[in-house]
Amino acid sequence: MDRYVSLVGPNRMVRPLELYRLRRRPPTEKTVDAGFRVLAVVLASVVAVLLLAILIVVFWGSLQSMGRYGWSFLVTSNWNPVKDEYGAFTAIYGTLVTSLLALLIAVPLGVGTAIFITENIIPLKIRSLIGLMVELLAAIPSVVLGLWAIFVMEPFIKPFLEFLHTTLGWLPLFSTNPMGPGIAPAVLILVVMILPIITAISRDSLNQVPLKLRQAAYGVGTTRWGAIFNVMLPAAISGIAGGVMLALGRAMGETMAVTMIIGNSNTFSWSLLAPGNTISAMLANQFGEADGSQVSSLMYAAFVLMILTLAVNVLAQWLVKRLSLKY
């Protein structure tokens, strides 16, 4: 700080007048200024260039397979590297079913938790502790959750899955005997992974609802849950819907935990208790060792996944804009 001259106080110094003369910017300063601006623009474009590059590379890699199978790739389910025949329906079905079912379970749980920690039912300290715990859950790496799922969760839920099979086995969804890894455990581990996203975003949206709205609702004589259902949730719906869509995108792209517990079977089965596959699990398992047309087919599957997640994410942004209430 000694470069600045103090103008007040006992140690004040009288500045020479020339300090107050208009100063011309030296050319180097102008160059640095302009250069920094250009640098910032270039660095900002990196993200756009990368995104386009990813799209182009994945699309380019899948061209061969696209030309060979066309749309039938999406609806046929024989994945046979030996015979060199590929159809990704098993993986696409797995991706959609696991993520949608996980969403079905995680949305009530997450929104319910968010309501519980934004209402004043219990003391603030306990509520923030619950919030912190849910956020820390998001920090646990998915590979650790996968490890936990293999050795702890799967053996634990097996009796329940067997019960489902014996009582509801006549439904195609539960028609196979659970034998360890499968779609159902993958759904549960996905619930664990997307729960923090839904809870955190719902909590933030509920917290942003103006206090006046809630007070007005209580003023006209409603109960706590009357206010929640008729005032709080409708006011926060844009954020919650956006969070749910983000969670859906995350669930579809989630790789490690699902790969470790879904069983990686390329044979199609309607049953949730049978081993299955998702696009990302298939990529994680096969991409490293694939060659020839298998690479191209995997890239085609990756392209499908990319389009699915892109669509979901763009929809999420649009929903947030569209549904946001003006209050």
Next chain:
Amino acid sequence: MTLSTTADLRNNVPDLSYKRGLWRNVFNRLMTSLAALFAAIATLPLVAVLAYVLIKGGGMLNLRLFTARSTGLEGGGIGNAIIGTVIVTLLSALIAIPVGVGGGIFLAEYSRGGAFARFIRFGTNVMAGVPSIIAGVFVYIVIVQTRIIFGNSHSAIAGGIALSILMLPTVIKTTDEGLKLVPDDLRRAALGVGASRFVTILRITLPSAFTPIATGVVLSIARAAGETAPLIFTALFSPFWPNGIDSVFEPIATLSVLIYNFATSPYPYQNELAWAASFVLVLFILIINLFARWLGRFAAG
């Protein structure tokens, strides 16, 4: 006009006392218990995962674990994977932080909400949703397969680049939002006393926004340290110690890939190593997370 007696009043005032049996009150209690139940279920996984990682992984801990290489054989450890995780995460941070902070500076300081800035913001949001495995596939095709980095195929730097693709959107967003919180008065004051744009940003706005940016960056580093999917075919794995500066261009072991490889292996000793590695990784990530939270609160209060 007659004066109403107390008895009259009492008869006309509606009964305002709380009635437990009323449907809306029953419903209220029902929903409250349901929400409490959901909150309990939501915290259950963290408790269960942490308990198992602490008990099963913590029980494995001994000094040899940290001094031995990840051969996966009896007597093997996770020492090289710990160093590998640090190296790969640092490499990714070295790439993602300058690029991301630069992009964030452009969005917050230079853009005036034009089409280009909107496109970059949109791209950042879309990029945040790109599945991590796709980043791995992309880096594999562009860097590993082409051997573009001095003829090396699988390498720590390839893994670092893959991770940095995942970190980038977070760093851009936190920088953008952190800089937007800086009051415009500070910028005007700096420009008013004759500072250039560059100096204003470097000496005034960036330092004032340091805490939110640092918090976001630290959180994204914690996230990158636990990522596995982008590394399995870029950084691959290695049973050897990292070998000086060369290790950047060679395949490298990381804790997360070690957990993946050893968890799915049929050998019980490797499974146990996976638990021990989980313990170290989770501890590492939780500490970084709590540090970032403390950093945020420290500056706010």
